[in-house]
Amino acid sequence: MSYTDASMNVLREHGDELADATVAALFERGEVGKFNTLMRYVSTAGAPLPDGLPEVAREYLRATSAPPDWIDWEVMEKARLFFIDNNVHISTALSFASMPACYVVPHVAKLLSATHGLEYPSKRMAETGQFTVYLMRPDAFEAGGRFIPAAQKVRLLHASIRHHLRRENRWDTGALGTPICQEDMIGGQMFFSLLVLDSLHRLGIHMSEEGAEAYYYAWRVVGAMLGVSQDAAPRTLEEARAFLDLYMIRHMGPSEEGALLTRQLIDLYEEVVPGTFFDPIVSALIRHLTGDTCADWLRVPRTSWDTVVKAVPHLLGVLEAIEDRSPLAARALDRLGHLTTLLELSSLTRGRVMHYAIPEQLKKEYDVPPASHRTRRWHPPSATVPG
Structure with missing residues (x-):
């Protein structure tokens, strides 16, 4: 599959028909509050839907x-095992590469500033981390798993933002184009998949x-x-590279919202890091x-840590060499990684399950001005020249 400015422009015209229709009906019938209240009780797959849930939502x-x-x-x-083996590194990539990448796309940064619920970086990062875990x-897709309800709610959250922006x-x-359009949704998918793999490589x-292909497949x-x-989404890592390269060339740039969101992210993790001596490592x-x-x-x-951080790959290389040579060490490091990820997630969520609700209004000052279009070891696909 090849991507061009023309094909990407087409993707900017389309949102999510099913979720958009559901949200529109909920607002038209004044049932958003009821839906949000009842959906707090729906957090696991296979659980009976609560009585009184609006029929369109059901x-x-x-x-x-x-x-x-x-x-x-x-x-x-295979993707799950890849995640277990690399969970700390993946969490690092999500926090310090994927989220900042969202912020470097000005209209996406503005969208992330649109709702009261997304204003606080701890909530935003907690939702992302919990979603990935x-x-x-x-049991992600089995009865009792939490992933499917989370995905259903995130999809409606996106549709509600589209609804508000259009109506107002x-x-x-x-x-x-359409807010949170297909191009942006695919771009977000690239940030949390291919860009994570790029970061692990870095x-x-x-x-x-x-392992890399399985993680992307997930x-x-x-x-x-x-x-x-799925007619437009990249199927392979090579297609993903072509899409992401062109997407970033078309849209990336500076913005006040992007800088503010990044500052919030840095402040958040400087609070998580004990003491102050290691604070600069977040920015680095x-x-x-x-x-x-x-x-x-x-x-x-x-x-001053910008140079120190460049030594991280060497340190991780030593740890991986130990892991490769000792199954016992590998299990111990995987367990340590799991506990570290849970500790980080717990500090962000404060031990609570995050709920994804449909916002009933956006921030009043929000506005978006027009913008111009612009088994072998895995290695990142080569950069492409946009056609």
């Missing part, structure tokens, strides 16, 4: 209650081609469950993983 939940029929469970298990659990005439559709993590499944058109990691151009756009401060 139909949506039934229609989205299973993964796509093309899912390959053997590949998904739910996905990589053995706070989005220039002529210049920007950190010096050894990955098999099979996020293809996620994309499908979040309303991404973001700069190392996103590159100087993006880091400068996001106003990530330069620190």
Whole structure:
């Protein structure tokens, strides 16, 4: 599949028909509050839907209650094992590369500033981390698993933002296309899949081609469950590279919202890191993983740790060598990684399950001005020249 400016422009015209229709009906009938209240009790797959749930919501939940029929469970298990083996590194990439990448796309940064619920970085990061942990659990798609309800709610959250922006005439559709359009949804999928793999490679993590491809495949499944058109979404890592390269060339740049969100992210993790001596490592990691151009756009401060962080791949290489030579050490490091990820997630969530609710209004000051279009070790696919 090839991507061009023309094909990407088409993707900007489309949202998510099923979720959009559901949200529109809930608002039209004044049932959003009731829906949010009742859905707090729906957090696991297979649980009976509560009495009083609006019928349009009940139909949506039934229609989205299973993964796509093309899912390959053997590949998904390989993805889960890849996550277990690399969970700390993946969490690092999500926090210090994927989220800043979202912020370096100005209209996406503005969207993330649109709702009161997304204003606080701890909530935003907790939801992202919890969502990924739910996905990589053995029971993710079984009765009792938490991933499917989370995906259903995130899909409606996106649709509700589209609904508000259109209804309140706070989005220039002529210049920007549909808010949270297919191009942006696929772009987000790339940030949380291919960009994570890129970051692991930059950190010096050894990955098999099979493991990397399985991890990307898992996020293809996620994309499908979040309303991404499978006719347009990249199927391979090579296609993903072509899409991401062109997407970033078309849209990345500086913005006040992007800089503010990044500052909030840095402040959040500086609070998580004990003491103050290691605080600069947060900015240094973001700069190392996103590159100087993006880091400068996001106003990530330069620190004395910028050089120190470059030694991280060597340290991780030593740990991986120990892991490769000793099955006992491998199990111990995997367990330590699991506990570290849970500790980080617990500090962000404060031990609570995060709920994804449909916002009943957006921030009043929100506005988006028009913008112009612009088993072997795995290695990132080569950069492409946009056609």
